[in-house]
Amino acid sequence: MADSPEKRGWIRRIWNWFWTPAVAFSSGFLIIAGFLAGILFWGGFHWTLELTNTEEFCVSCHTMETNLGEYRETIHYNNHSGVRAICSDCHVPHEWNHKIKAKIMAVKDVYHELAGTISTPEKYEEHRLSMASSVWKKMKASDSRECRNCHNFDYMDFTTQETRAASEHQRAIDNDMTCIDCHQGIAHSLPPDYLEEYQNVTEALNSDSPEAQQQQAAADRDEIRSFLATRTD
Amino acid sequence: MLDFLGTIGGNVLGLPGILGLALGMMTRRLWLGAVMGGLVGVLETLLFAGWQFAHVGTLELMIAIAVGVCAGTLGSVIRLKGATA
Numbered sequence: 001m002a003d004s005p006e007k008r009g010w011i012r013r014i015w016n017w018f019w020t021p022a023v024a025f026s027s028g029f030l031i032i033a034g035f036l037a038g039i040l041f042w043g044g045f046h047w048t049l050e051l052t053n054t055e056e057f058c059v060s061c062h063t064m065e066t067n068l069g070e071y072r073e074t075i076h077y078n079n080h081s082g083v084r085a086i087c088s089d090c091h092v093p094h095e096w097n098h099k100i101k102a103k104i105m106a107v108k109d110v111y112h113e114l115a116g117t118i119s120t121p122e123k124y125e126e127h128r129l130s131m132a133s134s135v136w137k138k139m140k141a142s143d144s145r146e147c148r149n150c151h152n153f154d155y156m157d158f159t160t161q162e163t164r165a166a167s168e169h170q171r172a173i174d175n176d177m178t179c180i181d182c183h184q185g186i187a188h189s190l191p192p193d194y195l196e197e198y199q200n201v202t203e204a205l206n207s208d209s210p211e212a213q214q215q216q217a218a219a220d221r222d223e224i225r226s227f228l229a230t231r232t233d
Numbered sequence: 234m235l236d237f238l239g240t241i242g243g244n245v246l247g248l249p250g251i252l253g254l255a256l257g258m259m260t261r262r263l264w265l266g267a268v269m270g271g272l273v274g275v276l277e278t279l280l281f282a283g284w285q286f287a288h289v290g291t292l293e294l295m296i297a298i299a300v301g302v303c304a305g306t307l308g309s310v311i312r313l314k315g316a317t318a
Contacts, residue, residue, distance in 0.1 A: 097243045099243075100242055101236075105236065105238075107235075
């Protein structure tokens with residue numbers, strides 16, 4: 001018989017086994033086994049994900065040497081307090097949803113490592129502005145979410161800050177600014193014309209905001225009314 | 234494109250994907266599984282936006298709902314296929 005178990009392909013047999021009720025196991029056994037398997041799977045998944053958050057993992061690619069060298073010259077690497085912010089602290093969100101999205105998007109780094117997009121100092125400099133710009137865009141759009149995992153205006157004691165820093169932080173609070181608005185070169189060297197590019201990033205994000213869209217819609221409405229009035233005349 | 238795929242992946246491995254699937258497996262009604270999954274998508278987006286509608290991105294909300302609906306429906310299909318009683 002064509003349908004006999006012996007004649008079926010192994011995929012078909014596995015499929016049938018998978019969907020056949022398990023008469024040999026009690027519901028309790030399956031629940032406990034499923035629960036334990038879930039813990040093992042989730043623990044293993046999370047552990048593996050955390051391994052990709054280590055500095056060793058991030059800089060294991062040749063193309064990360066330049067930005068690693070720059071980062072090592074900054075206060076986020078070496079400071080009086082001994083607290084260090086590694087790559088993932090600034091570039092990988094803590095919240096699960098955003099973290100998974102960042103991890104999936106990081107696949108592009110593997111592609112560019114293989115493609116050699118920034119494999120030489122010259123190529124790196126060529127792409128520095130666009131790479132910096134994409135990070136600024138993410139940080140500006142998220143209100144510097146990753147910075148705020150450690151830094152918070154609410155916890156800042158302005159009396160112990162330098163006068164200029166305290167004054168600028170107060171200005172940032174008053175004007176609803178975000179960390180990256182001022183601290184673009186905090187961990188890596190700044191490309192030439194960075195201020196102009198940052199201005200472009202800010203303008204692009206502002207034009208996407210609901211307020212800007214409402215303003216645009218109002219302007220469009222006025223334009224249509226004016227056009228119709230002209231036609232009627 | 235990468236941003237779009239990342240958002241889908243984040244939702245598949247996040248609440249809409251996992252809780253949506255689990256809730257879908259609690260019913261044989263496909264529409265109910267889809268609705269429950271979609272609701273999880275809405276709640277998840279609001280949760281990550283700090284419960285402020287102004288911070289909710291339209292695209293992110295749509296993707297979360299779509300993933301939730303698919304996961305909920307798949308959960309109900311699994312229930313139909315895998316449960317005898």
